[in-house]
Amino acid sequence: MDGNRSTLRWLGRNGLILLPPAFLLIFFFYPIxxxxxxxxxxxxxxxxxxxxxxxxxxxxxRIFLFTTGQAALSTLLTVGLALPxxxxxxxxxxxxxxxxxxxxxxxxxxxxxxxxxAFSALIGERGLVPLHLEGTLxxxxxxxxxYNYALALRMISSFWATxxxxxxxxxxxxxxxxxRLWWDIRLAAIRPAILAASALIFIFCFTSxxxxxxLGGIRFATLEVEIFRQANSLLNLQxxxxxxxxxxxxxxxxxxxxxxxxxxxxxDIQAAQTVTRKPKTRGERAFxxxxxxxxxxxxxxxxxxxxxxSFRSADGWTLQYYxxxxxxxxxxxxxxxxxxxxxxxxxxxxxxxxxSLILGLIAAYGLARRGxxxxxxxxxxxxxxxxxxxTLGFGFIIALDEPPLNLRTSRALIxxxxxxxxxxxxxxxxxxxxxxxxxxxxxxAATLGASPATVLRLIDLPLIGRGLIVGATFAFTVxxxxxxxxxxxxxxxxxxxxxxxxxxxxxxGAINYGQALAMSVILMGVCAISFLLIERARTLGIGEx
Amino acid sequence: MTKVIWFTxxxxxxxxxxxxxQENVLTLTVVAHDSFTYSEEVMDQFEAETGITIEVLRxxxxxxxxxxxxxxxxxxxxxxxxxxxxxxxxxxLDEDLFVAYxxxxxxxxxxxxxxxxxxxxxxxxxxDVCLNYDVAYVEENDIALPESLADLTNPEYSGLIAVExxxxxxxxxxFLLATIAAFPEDADYTYLDFWTDLVANDVAITEGWTDAxxxxxxRYGGTRPFVVSYASSPPVEVLFADxxxxxxxxxxxxxxxxxxxxxxxxxxxxGTDNPEAAQQFIDFLLSREFQEDMPLxxxxxxxxGEVELPEIFTTxxxxxxxxxxxxxxxxxxxxxxxxxxxxxxxxx
Numbered sequence: 001m002d003g004n005r006s007t008l009r010w011l012g013r014n015g016l017i018l019l020p021p022a023f024l025l026i027f028f029f030y031p032i033x034x035x036x037x038x039x040x041x042x043x044x045x046x047x048x049x050x051x052x053x054x055x056x057x058x059x060x061x062r063i064f065l066f067t068t069g070q071a072a073l074s075t076l077l078t079v080g081l082a083l084p085x086x087x088x089x090x091x092x093x094x095x096x097x098x099x100x101x102x103x104x105x106x107x108x109x110x111x112x113x114x115x116x117x118a119f120s121a122l123i124g125e126r127g128l129v130p131l132h133l134e135g136t137l138x139x140x141x142x143x144x145x146x147y148n149y150a151l152a153l154r155m156i157s158s159f160w161a162t163x164x165x166x167x168x169x170x171x172x173x174x175x176x177x178x179x180r181l182w183w184d185i186r187l188a189a190i191r192p193a194i195l196a197a198s199a200l201i202f203i204f205c206f207t208s209x210x211x212x213x214x215l216g217g218i219r220f221a222t223l224e225v226e227i228f229r230q231a232n233s234l235l236n237l238q239x240x241x242x243x244x245x246x247x248x249x250x251x252x253x254x255x256x257x258x259x260x261x262x263x264x265x266x267x268d269i270q271a272a273q274t275v276t277r278k279p280k281t282r283g284e285r286a287f288x289x290x291x292x293x294x295x296x297x298x299x300x301x302x303x304x305x306x307x308x309x310s311f312r313s314a315d316g317w318t319l320q321y322y323x324x325x326x327x328x329x330x331x332x333x334x335x336x337x338x339x340x341x342x343x344x345x346x347x348x349x350x351x352x353x354x355x356s357l358i359l360g361l362i363a364a365y366g367l368a369r370r371g372x373x374x375x376x377x378x379x380x381x382x383x384x385x386x387x388x389x390x391t392l393g394f395g396f397i398i399a400l401d402e403p404p405l406n407l408r409t410s411r412a413l414i415x416x417x418x419x420x421x422x423x424x425x426x427x428x429x430x431x432x433x434x435x436x437x438x439x440x441x442x443x444x445a446a447t448l449g450a451s452p453a454t455v456l457r458l459i460d461l462p463l464i465g466r467g468l469i470v471g472a473t474f475a476f477t478v479x480x481x482x483x484x485x486x487x488x489x490x491x492x493x494x495x496x497x498x499x500x501x502x503x504x505x506x507x508x509g510a511i512n513y514g515q516a517l518a519m520s521v522i523l524m525g526v527c528a529i530s531f532l533l534i535e536r537a538r539t540l541g542i543g544e545x
Numbered sequence: 546m547t548k549v550i551w552f553t554x555x556x557x558x559x560x561x562x563x564x565x566x567q568e569n570v571l572t573l574t575v576v577a578h579d580s581f582t583y584s585e586e587v588m589d590q591f592e593a594e595t596g597i598t599i600e601v602l603r604x605x606x607x608x609x610x611x612x613x614x615x616x617x618x619x620x621x622x623x624x625x626x627x628x629x630x631x632x633x634x635x636x637x638l639d640e641d642l643f644v645a646y647x648x649x650x651x652x653x654x655x656x657x658x659x660x661x662x663x664x665x666x667x668x669x670x671x672x673d674v675c676l677n678y679d680v681a682y683v684e685e686n687d688i689a690l691p692e693s694l695a696d697l698t699n700p701e702y703s704g705l706i707a708v709e710x711x712x713x714x715x716x717x718x719x720f721l722l723a724t725i726a727a728f729p730e731d732a733d734y735t736y737l738d739f740w741t742d743l744v745a746n747d748v749a750i751t752e753g754w755t756d757a758x759x760x761x762x763x764r765y766g767g768t769r770p771f772v773v774s775y776a777s778s779p780p781v782e783v784l785f786a787d788x789x790x791x792x793x794x795x796x797x798x799x800x801x802x803x804x805x806x807x808x809x810x811x812x813x814x815x816g817t818d819n820p821e822a823a824q825q826f827i828d829f830l831l832s833r834e835f836q837e838d839m840p841l842x843x844x845x846x847x848x849x850g851e852v853e854l855p856e857i858f859t860t861x862x863x864x865x866x867x868x869x870x871x872x873x874x875x876x877x878x879x880x881x882x883x884x885x886x887x888x889x890x891x892x893x
Contacts, residue, residue, distance in 0.1 A: 038616070113755055120766060213713070213752035214760070219892055232608050233712045234881050235615075235636060313787050320787070330841055333601075334582035390609075397613050401620045408622060409602055493601065505755045506580060507844070508778045508795075509785025513759055 007365055007442075007460070010452040020363035020423070021377070026405070027416050028384050031395030032244070038398060039241035050242035060226070060243070067222040070137065071205035074144035075198050081145060081298070082152035083194075085291040087186070089153065090160035092288050093276045100292065102531035104150040104299050105473060106524045109481035110306075111498055112210030113505055114520045115143065118302040119215070121309060135219060142298075143211045148204060149299060151474065152197045158466035159193035159432050161276070192262060192432035199258045200428055203251060203385045223247050227388045237394075244391045251386035255379030262378075303524065310517035313510070321514035325522075334503060336495045338519065342526055345480055345496040348411075349530075352418040352479035353472050359419065360426025360471060367427065368434045381427050384420040392417065393489055417489050418479040425478065426471035433467040434460070473534050480527055497523045572598045573822045574623035576614065576814070578607045580843060581627055587838045591829050597822045607633060607715055614814070615640050624817040625826050629666060631808045632718050635877025638665060643812035646824050650831035653849045658808055660873055666810035669830045670845035673776040673868050674719035675804035676706070677795050679763045682770040691771075692800050694727045698742035707749040707761035707769040712884050714753045719805040720773045721887055722876065726869040727802050736883075737890045744891055764795060776804060777844040780861035784841070799865035806868040809845065 011017040040046055054060045089101065107115065119139070123129045133139040171185045187194070207224040221229075223243055231240035279285045311317055328335035363381055367374045384392070396417070400407040407413045437460065445455050461468075482498040495503075497519060504516035575581075581603065588599060602623055604610040611633045614626060618640065629637050637643070643665040651659065651667065658668035676697075678690065688705070691697055697706060709717030721736075728736040749769055751757040758774060761767040776797040783793050811830050813823040829835055836847035840858050847854075854862075 035616075113759070116756065116760060117766075120760065214756050229712050232606075232612060234884060235608075235612060236881070315788055331584040331586060332582050332842055333585050333588065393609075394612065394616055397616050397622070401617065408617070493603075503579065505759060507785070508758060508774065508781045510782075510787035511785040513765060514787060 007452050007456060008369055011362060011365060016362055017366055020359045020366070020381070023359055024380065024384070024420075027400075028387075028392075028420055031399040032387065032391055033395075034399040035237075035391060035395040036241045036245060039237035042238075047238070048242075050238035051246075053239060054242055054246065063221050063223060063226055066220065067206055067224075070140060070144075070220075070222075071202050071208070074141055074148070074205040074208075075202045077141055078145045078148045078201050079152050079156075079194060079198050081294065082149050082156065082197075083187075084287070085149075085153050085295065086156035086160055086190075088288045088291045089157040091165070091276060092279045092284065094279065094288055094292075098532060098535050100295065101150075101154065102528050102535065103303070104153060104295055105477060105531055106150075106303060106527055107146050107299060108150060108474070108477045109498075109523055109527050110520060111481075111501055112143075112214045114306065114501065114516070115146070115302065116214050117309070117517065118306040119143070121305040122301055135216060137216075137220075140208075140211060140216045140220065143215050144201075144205050144208065146298060146302065147211070148201045149295070151201060151204075154470045154473070155197040155200075155429055155467075156190055156193045158429070158470045160190050161466060162433055162436070162463055163189045192435065195258060195262050196428040196432055199255065199382070200385070200424065202254075203382065206251070207247070207386055207388065209389075224388050228390050231388075231390045231394065240390070244388060247388070248383060248386060252379050252383065255382045256375075259375050259378045306517060306524075307521055310514065310521045313514065321511070321518040324511055325515050325518055333493075336500050338500075338522060341495055341497045341500045341519070342522065344494045345498075345523075346526065346530075348414055348418065348494075348496060349476045349479035351415045352422050353475045355415060356419045356422035356426050356475040357468070357472055360423045360475075361430060361468070363423065364427050364430040364434055367431055382424050385424050392420070396489060411494060413489050414494075415479075418482075419475075422475035422478040425474035426468075429467040429471035429474070430464050431467075433464045437463050469534060469537070472537075473531055476530060476534065477527065480523070480530075497526070571596060571822070572600050573625065573819055573826055574600045574602055575826065576602050576604060576610065576623035576626045578610045578628040579603050579605060582842045583835065584838050584842060587834050590834065591826075595822070595825055595829075597825065599826070611637055614642055618642060618815070621814045621816040623814060624819050624823045625811060625813055627669065627809070627811045627830070629810045629812065630715070631660060631806075631810075631871070631873050632715065632722065632876055632880070634660065634666065634810060634873040635875075637812075638873070639877065642815060644815055644817070644820065644823075646813050646827060648824070648827050648831060650828045650849075653831065653851050655848065655850055657870070658848045660808065661810075666812040667827050667831070668808050668848045669811050670836075670839055670843065670848060671806055671808045672845045673797075673799065673804040673806050673865050674716045674723070674773065675776050675865065676771050676798045677762075677774040677778050678772075678798065679770040680792075680794055680796055682763045686770075688770070690796075690798055691803075694724055694739065694803055697748075698739065698746050700746070702746060702771065704747040705769055706743070706746070706771040707751060707757045707767070708743075708773045709751055709754055709757050711887055714751075714757075715807070716754050716773055716775065718880075718884070719807055721883065722871055723803065723805040723869045725879070725883060726805075726871060737886060740887060740890050750891065775844065776864065777840075777846070777858070777862055779863075780857045781844050783861050784857055793861045797863050799863045799868075801865070801867040802869060804865040804868040806865075806870050808848075 008017070040048065040050060089097065110118075119142075121128070123131050123133055123139075133142075167189065168181070168185055171181060176185055206222070208222055209224045209228065212220050212222050212225050224247070227240050227243045227247070230236045230243065279288045310321055311319070313320065325338045363377075367378050367381075396413060397408060399405075400413070407416070442455055442459055445459055446452075450458070480497070482496060501516050501519050501523070504512045504519065581601065592598060604613050604622070607628055607630055610626070611629060613622065614637070626642075638661065645664050646667070647664040648667055651664075654668060658671065660666075660668065676691070682688075683690070688701065691699075691702065696702070708720055711718040711721040724739055725736045728734055728739045730736070749757075749761050751761060754774065757772050759765045759767075761769045762772045763770045774797075776799055779793040779795050779797055782795050783790060786794065811827055813820065813827065817823050831849055833849065833852055836849040836852040837855075839845055839847055840855050846858075846864070
């Protein structure tokens with residue numbers, strides 16, 4: 001009855017199915033468990049008083065409640081705002097669609113400091129809208145929506161596009177209208193994708209770090225922030241380890257629930273080829289236009305503010321920040337020619353994308369077959385996302401220090417760290433589509449003599465293709481934006497674009513500041529072009545899928 | 546298909562081993578924080594003269610660096626470390642990370658900088674953390690400069706000051722230490738009383754230097770004309786001014802007791818296979834060539850008393866006459882409690 005079986009068997013026969021768990025075991029569990037052991041048993045005897053300390057006062061409880069509350073609120077807001085947009089992108093054709101999609105993903109790569117600068121140009125005492133939101137929950141929520149909108153938009157719309165509109169038509173004929181049509185038919189059909197996007201966004205906001213520290217002001221703290229403070233600043237590894245374990249356990253439990261929910265959602269819906277059309281009625285045009293307007297306000301305005309600021313000096317318009325990027329005034333070794341930074345970033349990002357696509361796709365095939373094992377493995381694949389960067393970075397230092405895994409100072413470690421974070425995106429983007437492929441189709445193809453590769457190419461790929469593109473885009477983005485972990489990974493001198501931005505922002509001076517903004521704009525440009533190319537890959541070779 | 550995937554995996558593994566297998570007897574690995582930099586030509590000269598190849602491994606900020614050194618003590622990441630400052634020195638010495646070495650070059654260094662009498666670490670540079678102000682703002686609004694830390698709680702500075710969180714920022718911690726020296730724990734008016742008043746005076750607290758300076762400071766679009774930064778920031782502002790200027794757009798307040806002196810040290814790491822090369826490198830850090838290069842590279846002051854400062858520093862940088870200097874052992878003993886107490890007073 002399981003249509004995945006032939007592909008799965010093929011993967012199993014070659015031992016490939018073991019790759020993703022092995023990867024996680026070596027590069028995730030081994031490092032963090034080593035760190036936990038050293039932290040909790042510095043003298044060889046396990047000392048759990050760190051956990052007891054967590055419950056002595058209500059300090060950590062309050063942090064926990066705040067962390068959970070803001071994450072839930074952020075997730076609801078983001079998914080709620082992105083849903084209509086996802087429908088518009090899944091069902092309608094309009095000019096500039098892929099460009100809009102590409103630009104909407106850009107916030108994901110921007111360092112929080114830069115985003116804060118863009119926001120303050122728009123909202124704030126000296127901004128266009130003179131509101132004082134600094135250090136409020138409102139600005140945290142706005143920032144979380146800004147960062148995660150595209151994630152919800154892309155995951156949901158790519159899945160929606162594979163759902164046949166014929167069901168909707170049938171429902172309409174049978175009398176479903178208005179909210180019933182939305183609730184019972186449209187939303188029910190895309191529940192797997194909504195759940196998948198919500199899970200990712202929730203984890204993201206739960207472990208929110210930069211947004212909390214920089215935009216929230218320091219009165220707001222998440223568990224993640226507290227782990228960083230304890231580990232990095234107070235050198236209190238015991239409490240940090242206790243908090244990390246608590247956070248991981250919590251995320252694991254949450255993902256278990258999520259996996260259960262996901263398993264209950266119907267997957268009998270026949271996946272179909274996409275049908276998109278131009279908006280016809282005035283209502284449809286207003287709907288599409290309204291969503292574009294919302295995206296412009298929410299996502300594009302800060303990006304444009306950043307663009308404008310990178311060309312403005314006290315004297316008016318200028319290109320000098322861009323030209324300053326490529327001159328090494330002081331003969332400093334920290335100077336990085338911009339092209340080199342671009343090349344470093346792109347190489348790391350491509351390696352990360354390839355590795356996480358291979359591992360993520362294999363993992364997704366394993367998970368698509370429902371069962372106890374996959375119900376347990378599924379949440380485990382999400383754990384790296386819920387692990388604080390300091391924990392992972394310190395774990396690498398301790399665990400990966402002996403041959404054959406002497407990787408502490410290797411460039412490969414950066415790719416590995418990025419892949420750990422990128423893989424869940426691939427899994428989550430592909431899995432809903434993979435599960436909705438009717439088993440009969442694959443079974444029939446196999447019976448008729450199609451090889452697993454042929455089944456993959458002719459049946460699976462056209463249906464999971466969109467999800468794969470979304471997964472690849474975010475894997476690439478995770479690496480380009482240097483998400484978390486890699487900042488704590490020791491590295492020889494291969495500075496990437498975000499690192500150059502951080503370096504520039506670490507020194508006073510108008511030229512340094514301007515250069516940091518200019519580098520951010522270049523980062524956005526490189527990403528926007530890459531996203532368009534990844535999107536284009538869909539039509540290359542294999543035909544439209 | 547299977548072959549392709551296995552082949553790719555194999556290639557990745559081989560690449561990993563190839564990178565990790567590179568070993569050169571004459572390579573000296575210098576562990577440093579992210580801000581460590583120098584002129585290429587100065588290091589090229591050292592490498593040419595000694596035949597030693599220097600590889601720099603940057604490990605994040607000073608706190609992250611110390612942590613990683615402690616965690617990797619059994620199997621050290623490098624031969625030499627640069628950039629342990631006096632706020633973390635006590636901890637680093639406690640952990641027994643270093644091999645003692647008394648460099649002959651220390652004779653050029655003022656006694657005051659030689660904090661560790663056993664020479665496990667060698668002072669290399671120093672810098673003073675103090676309030677900076679926006680010159681134009683202060684002149685336009687006719688604001689008098691504060692003359693002591695106590696002045697900062699006066700209503701005329703209400704809403705005008707930004708400082709960094711000592712739990713996450715190195716200048717933030719330095720500033721907290723200056724306030725502890727000014728208002729000791731056993732005084733009638735303690736540092737916690739001072740901070741309570743400072744909060745009542747609407748001080749802004751940020752996570753790190755970058756968001757204080759580029760986020761809160763009036764010079765970069767913020768609303769606070771006073772920000773905790775370094776005494777060397779004003780000359781750097783001139784150096785990177787846009788448009789170029791002869792007048793410093795910012796100033797540093799270096800009145801007695803208002804600045805905390807950070808001293809950065811280098812040390813030879815336990816377990817090094819190249820102790821002699823490591824010693825040569827320590828000597829080099831104190832040499833005229835390197836010390837002269839530092840101010841314009843890392844914006845710090847040389848400890849070598851024979852070195853002349855660059856013109857932009859002599860013109861625009863103020864050096865406090867009486868900065869706060871605390872014993873690293875005392876800092877280490879108090880740091881965690883102070884930060885905790887500060888957090889509870891200021892943030893809750």
